[in-house]
Amino acid sequence: MTDFVQNCIDGLMFGSGYALLALGFTLVFGVMKRLNLSFGPSIMLGAYVGTWVYLNISDNTWLVALVTLIATITVGAYVERLCFRAIRRDATIASMVSSFAIWMQLEEIAMHLLPERTYPFPAFFTTTTLEFGPFYARSEHITMLLLTLALLILLHAFLFRTRLGLALRTVSDNPLASAYMGINGSNILFLAFALVSVLGGLAGFLILSADSQVTPFFGLWATFKGLIAMMLGGMGSLPGAILGGLLLGVVEANAFWYGGPVIRDLSAYLLLFVMLIVRPGGLIGQRIVAEQRAADERV
Amino acid sequence: MLKVENIVTRYGAIEALKGLSLDARHGEVTCLLGPNGAGKTTTMFSIAGILNPHSGSITLDGNDLTNQSAPSIVRKGIALVPENRLIFPEMSVTDNLYAGAYCRSRSERQAVDDDLAETFERFPRLKERRAQIGGTLSGGEQQMLAIGRALMARPKILMMDEPSLGLAPMVVEEIFSFIHQLNQEGVTILLVEQNAHMALKVAHKIYLLEQGKVTFNGSPEDMQQDEMIHRAYLGVGSS
Numbered sequence: 001m002t003d004f005v006q007n008c009i010d011g012l013m014f015g016s017g018y019a020l021l022a023l024g025f026t027l028v029f030g031v032m033k034r035l036n037l038s039f040g041p042s043i044m045l046g047a048y049v050g051t052w053v054y055l056n057i058s059d060n061t062w063l064v065a066l067v068t069l070i071a072t073i074t075v076g077a078y079v080e081r082l083c084f085r086a087i088r089r090d091a092t093i094a095s096m097v098s099s100f101a102i103w104m105q106l107e108e109i110a111m112h113l114l115p116e117r118t119y120p121f122p123a124f125f126t127t128t129t130l131e132f133g134p135f136y137a138r139s140e141h142i143t144m145l146l147l148t149l150a151l152l153i154l155l156h157a158f159l160f161r162t163r164l165g166l167a168l169r170t171v172s173d174n175p176l177a178s179a180y181m182g183i184n185g186s187n188i189l190f191l192a193f194a195l196v197s198v199l200g201g202l203a204g205f206l207i208l209s210a211d212s213q214v215t216p217f218f219g220l221w222a223t224f225k226g227l228i229a230m231m232l233g234g235m236g237s238l239p240g241a242i243l244g245g246l247l248l249g250v251v252e253a254n255a256f257w258y259g260g261p262v263i264r265d266l267s268a269y270l271l272l273f274v275m276l277i278v279r280p281g282g283l284i285g286q287r288i289v290a291e292q293r294a295a296d297e298r299v
Numbered sequence: 300m301l302k303v304e305n306i307v308t309r310y311g312a313i314e315a316l317k318g319l320s321l322d323a324r325h326g327e328v329t330c331l332l333g334p335n336g337a338g339k340t341t342t343m344f345s346i347a348g349i350l351n352p353h354s355g356s357i358t359l360d361g362n363d364l365t366n367q368s369a370p371s372i373v374r375k376g377i378a379l380v381p382e383n384r385l386i387f388p389e390m391s392v393t394d395n396l397y398a399g400a401y402c403r404s405r406s407e408r409q410a411v412d413d414d415l416a417e418t419f420e421r422f423p424r425l426k427e428r429r430a431q432i433g434g435t436l437s438g439g440e441q442q443m444l445a446i447g448r449a450l451m452a453r454p455k456i457l458m459m460d461e462p463s464l465g466l467a468p469m470v471v472e473e474i475f476s477f478i479h480q481l482n483q484e485g486v487t488i489l490l491v492e493q494n495a496h497m498a499l500k501v502a503h504k505i506y507l508l509e510q511g512k513v514t515f516n517g518s519p520e521d522m523q524q525d526e527m528i529h530r531a532y533l534g535v536g537s538s
Contacts, residue, residue: 181448182370
C-alpha cells in the first residue's frame, strides 16, 4: 500500500509535466480545431538552442531558461506561418501533414546544431528530497506541479476574464461571426500560438532540467505524451488537459513499479485505448460532446 | 447618412453588383427586396467591409468607408446582424453580447456594462438565459441575441440580413414589431428581406434589386401602386 501511494505521488509529479504539454496541444486544438504535431519538436529545438548557449556562452540557468523560452516562441511563430496561416482554415488534414513535415525539419536542424546524441541540460533546481511521513517527493517535482496548477488558473483567467480571451473564444467558436464583430482573426490566432509556445517553452525547460539532459527524441516524446494526455482529458478542455496529464503520470508510475519500463510505455497506450472505447470524448470532453449534441438537436 | 454610389462587386469573374446605388436616411428603415441571387447580401457585405467593391464609393455622414477593413467599419458605426444569426454557439449569452462590443474602446467599459443591462431589459428572455450557451437557445431567441449583440456596438446604422429567415410566423411578427420599436427609438436600419409583406409594414423606403441592379426605389405606397411590382412581390389579389 505504501508503495502504491508513493507511486501515485511520483506519478502526479511526472504527470504535471505531461499536463503542461497537454495544455499546449489542447489550446491549439480548441482555438484552431487542428492538431499541431510539431509542438513537441519545436520545444525540443528551443531547448537545443538553450543548451547550445549553456555549452558555449554562459552557464547562468536564468539566461538558459530565457533563451529556451524565446527560441521556442520563435520556432512556434515559424510553425504558425507555415502550417497554419499559409494553409486554409478548413484544410485540417493538410495542416496536420505539414506540421509533420516541419517536425522532421526541426529534428534535422537540431542534429546539425549539436551533432551528438545527448547533451546536458542545466539543472534549474537544487534537488532536495522532502519527507512526508513514510513518503518522499523531490522538490523540483513539487515546483513543477504547483507551477502547472498556477498556469491553469492564469490561463483560465485570461480566457474568461479578459477582452483578448473573449476574442480568442469567439474566433474558436465561430470565426465568420467574429469577423463580423470586427475581430481580426489572424492576429488573434497568432497571439494564441505565441501563448502556446510560451507554455511549451516553460514545459520543455522544466521537464528537461529535471532530467538534466536533452536528446533529439525529446520532440517525439513530448508530442506523444502531450497528445495522449490531451485525449485522456478531452480535446479542447483546459482542466481536462491537467487531469489527463496527472492520470497518465499516475498510471505510468504504477506500471513502472510493478512491471518495469516496457510495461510503463505500454500502459500509456493501453490507457488511451480503454479511454477511447469507454469515454471517447475523454474525461471532461464527454460533457461538451453531449451538450453540443443537445444543441444540434434543438436547432 | 449612408450613401452607396455606383458600386461594382465581383466574386472572381462574376459581377454580383453592377453599379448599385442607394441611400439610407437617418432615422428611417430602408429595405432591400429582391429574389435569391439579386445581390442583397453582397450589398451588405460590401458596406460592412467583408467584401471590397471593385469600383464605386460608400460614405457614412461624409466619411469614406470604401475598401476599409471590417474592424474599422464596425468602429465607424455600422453593425451587422448576419443571415442565419451566426451567434457564438458555445459561449454564454452574456459573452455573446460582450463580443458585440469588442470594437469599443477600453475606456467605455462602464458604458458597455450599462448597455448590457439595457439589452437585458429589452430582451427579458435573454436575461433569464444569460448563463446558458448560445447554441441551446431557440431560433427566435438566437435572432434576438444576434440583434442585441449588434446593438452592443452602439451602431449608427444597424444592418439586418433576412431576420425572418427560418423562424415561425409568430416569431417573425415579434421580430418585426421589435424592428419597428427600435426604429421609433431613433435607430437607423438597413434591412434585407424576402418577406415583402412584413418589410412593407416597417420600411420608409424600398429598393428592389434584380441581378445586381436597383430596378425600383420608392416608398411602400409607390410600390403598392406599381401594378407589375405589386404582382411580382406581393402576389395577385392581396392588398
